[in-house]
Amino acid sequence: MHTLAQLKSGALLGVTKLSLSENLSEFPMEILTLADSLEILDLSNNQLNTLPKELKQLTQLKIIFASNNHFEVLPSVLGECENLEMIGFKTNQIKQVPAESLPKNLRWLILTDNNIETLPESLGHRPRLQKLALAGNQLTRLPQSMANLVNLELVRISANQLTECPTQLLDLPKLAWFAFAGNPFCKNEQHIDSVPAVPSASFTLQEQLGQGASGVISKATWIENPLALPSEVAVKMFKGSITSDGYPEDELNACLQAGNHNSLVKNLAQVNEEDCLALIMALIPSHFRNLGLPPNFDTCTRDTFPQGFVLTKQQVTHIVQQMQDVFEHLHNNHVCHGDLYAHNTLFDQDANIIFGDFGAASMYQMLTTDQQAKIKQIEQRALDYFVEDLKSICVN
Numbered sequence: 083m084h085t086l087a088q089l090k091s092g093a094l095l096g097v098t099k100l101s102l103s104e105n106l107s108e109f110p111m112e113i114l115t116l117a118d119s120l121e122i123l124d125l126s127n128n129q130l131n132t133l134p135k136e137l138k139q140l141t142q143l144k145i146i147f148a149s150n151n152h153f154e155v156l157p158s159v160l161g162e163c164e165n166l167e168m169i170g171f172k173t174n175q176i177k178q179v180p181a182e183s184l185p186k187n188l189r190w191l192i193l194t195d196n197n198i199e200t201l202p203e204s205l206g207h208r209p210r211l212q213k214l215a216l217a218g219n220q221l222t223r224l225p226q227s228m229a230n231l232v233n234l235e236l237v238r239i240s241a242n243q244l245t246e247c248p249t250q251l252l253d254l255p256k257l258a259w260f261a262f263a264g265n266p267f268c269k270n271e272q273h274i275d276s277v278p279a280v281p282s283a284s285f286t287l288q289e290q291l292g293q294g295a296s297g298v299i300s301k302a303t304w305i306e307n308p309l310a311l312p313s314e315v316a317v318k319m320f321k322g323s324i325t326s327d328g329y330p331e332d333e334l335n336a337c338l339q340a341g342n343h344n345s346l347v348k349n350l351a352q353v354n355e356e357d358c359l360a361l362i363m364a365l366i367p368s369h370f371r372n373l374g375l376p377p378n379f380d381t382c383t384r385d386t387f388p389q390g391f392v393l394t395k396q397q398v399t400h401i402v403q404q405m406q407d408v409f410e411h412l413h414n415n416h417v418c419h420g421d422l423y424a425h426n427t428l429f430d431q432d433a434n435i436i437f438g439d440f441g442a443a444s445m446y447q448m449l450t451t452d453q454q455a456k457i458k459q460i461e462q463r464a465l466d467y468f469v470e471d472l473k474s475i476c477v478n
Contacts, residue, residue: 084097090112104128106128109133119142130153149192170192171193172196176197177198177199205227212234218242243266247267247450264329280351286304320334326441327421340412347438350363373401400434423464426438
């Protein structure tokens with residue numbers, strides 16, 4: 083993180099990345115002095131609601147973040163930034179997305195958690211677009227032009243007001259990671275009770291084990307153990323009313339509908355109270371570790387791996403066989419995981435896997451037979467990419 087004082091003093095001349103979070107209500111025009119070098123600009127967590135027309139002078143700018151500000155309109159000047167590829171305006175109050183606000187080279191657009199009701203047809207005329215995050219808006223329809231997005235690979239449209247399945251997306255040739263829960267067209271009226279409910283007062287949280295977009299996972303011990311479950315368990319406490327992938331209750335229901343499988347995190351019980359939503363799971367043995375790392379700015383949608391990390395052909399074969407079985411199990415239960423990745427997979431020295439993180443999962447039994455088949459085909463592409471990524475680090 084940089085400071086405004088550093089910027090004004092000239093100490094940041096030549097930087098390629100600038101991060102400013104100082105409760106700014108106006109765009110610091112001194113940023114323009116970095117025009118020859120600045121590639122990444124992060125103005126998140128301020129009080130901004132406009133960007134100046136001079137922003138287009140930042141001719142090297144590739145990425146801009148302005149999450150947690152007060153924008154009501156996506157600034158049109160963004161479309162004039164000749165090298166801009168990635169836009170992240172999560173958690174503002176954006177209602178309007180002007181056609182001219184979308185740069186020609188757009189590759190990655192994040193507008194999660196805003197108030198957008200419609201999107202311009204120009205969105206479908208951004209052929210480089212690979213990643214599109216629109217969860218938590220007020221969208222009632224998507225542009226028909228999106229059928230032209232031949233390079234689109236990841237889409238998040240959960241927690242909107244879409245009344246019909248957006249069929250213009252279902253035949254996209256590269257779409258592989260698709261989250262759509264929490265819309266009227268796929269509304270699930272019933273809470274799933276495949277595991278029993280327990281009161282939140284029956285356990286005590288211990289140390290934190292992990293944290294994601296939708297909640298915090300902690301070890302827990304029982305005060306009262308009404309179901310004679312293991313003495314130590316893992317509890318995911320869902321947070322907030324919406325996440326980057328959708329509603330917490332949709333994630334919980336998808337987990338429960340998926341049921342149990344040897345290679346899935348095992349569900350034991352649930353908490354479904356007015357002010358507390360949680361999933362109680364079996365503890366994962368400590369010798370399991372992450373199979374991959376999330377995508378970065380360069381890979382966009384594809385997993386990354388630690389430098390020097392390799393797997394043997396035998397390990398890859400065993401991992402792939404298990405994931406193929408998990409894939410069939412999920413889709414037999416009409417659950418699209420939406421985030422089938424190595425970074426959501428744990429493995430041990432014998433290449434046994436445990437797959438989890440249902441934050442982007444969607445249930446789809448309410449769709450037509452043809453739509454269901456296409457949803458499965460989309461996630462099959464994610465499985466194919468998963469296999470490709472593992473082969474890229476395979477030796478002998």
